[in-house]
Amino acid sequence: MTKTSHRIWKYGDNINTDVIFPGKYTYTISQDPAQLARHALEDLDPHFASQARTGDVIVAGRNFGNGSSREQAVTCLLAAGLRAVIAHSFARIYYRNALNTGLLAIECPA
Numbered sequence: 002m003t004k005t006s007h008r009i010w011k012y013g014d015n016i017n018t019d020v021i022f023p024g025k026y027t028y029t030i031s032q033d034p035a036q037l038a039r040h041a042l043e044d045l046d047p048h049f050a051s052q053a054r055t056g057d058v059i060v061a062g063r064n065f066g067n068g069s070s071r072e073q074a075v076t077c078l079l080a081a082g083l084r085a086v087i088a089h090s091f092a093r094i095y096y097r098n099a100l101n102t103g104l105l106a107i108e109c110p111a
Contacts, residue, residue, distance in 0.1 A: 007056040010049065016061055017068035018095065020045045022077045024069070032073075034080035041077040055082035062088065066095025075102050 018024075022037070023044055030036045042049040059065075059078070065088035066074060075098045078086070085105035099106035 005056065007054060007058065008052070010046070010053070010057060010059045012045065012059060012061045014062035014089075015064050015067060016045065017092075018066055018071045018074035019068055021066065021074040022071060024071070027071060027073060032076075034076065037073055037077040038080035038082075041081045050081060053081040053083065055084075057081075057083050059083060059086045060088070061086060063090050065089075065091050066099075067092035070094045070098070072098050072102065075099050075104050079104050 021042060023040060026040050030040070038053075039050050041053070065086060074095065079102060083104065085107060086099070087107045087109050089110050090108055091099070091106055096106050
């Protein structure tokens, strides 16, 4: 049996797309996954980008991904190695972007 270890990153309610991927980078950096990953959640958790590992998961509260429709808010998490976000609820546009790009977005209201 192979043992693996992954982190669960716990955040609260209303984590918006500007927090997930700061808007100031939307048009100033390339769409290179490594560059996107470098800025994932940097305003909320400055250590996230350097400590996230492939297979990690975010657990969050209500309305994850609200705000502007910014695909980078999904792709930066994928590029950082995340495979899923489990939240009480998701903003509709973020949820669709997650499904379209392959990030598991799991609603768990309990």
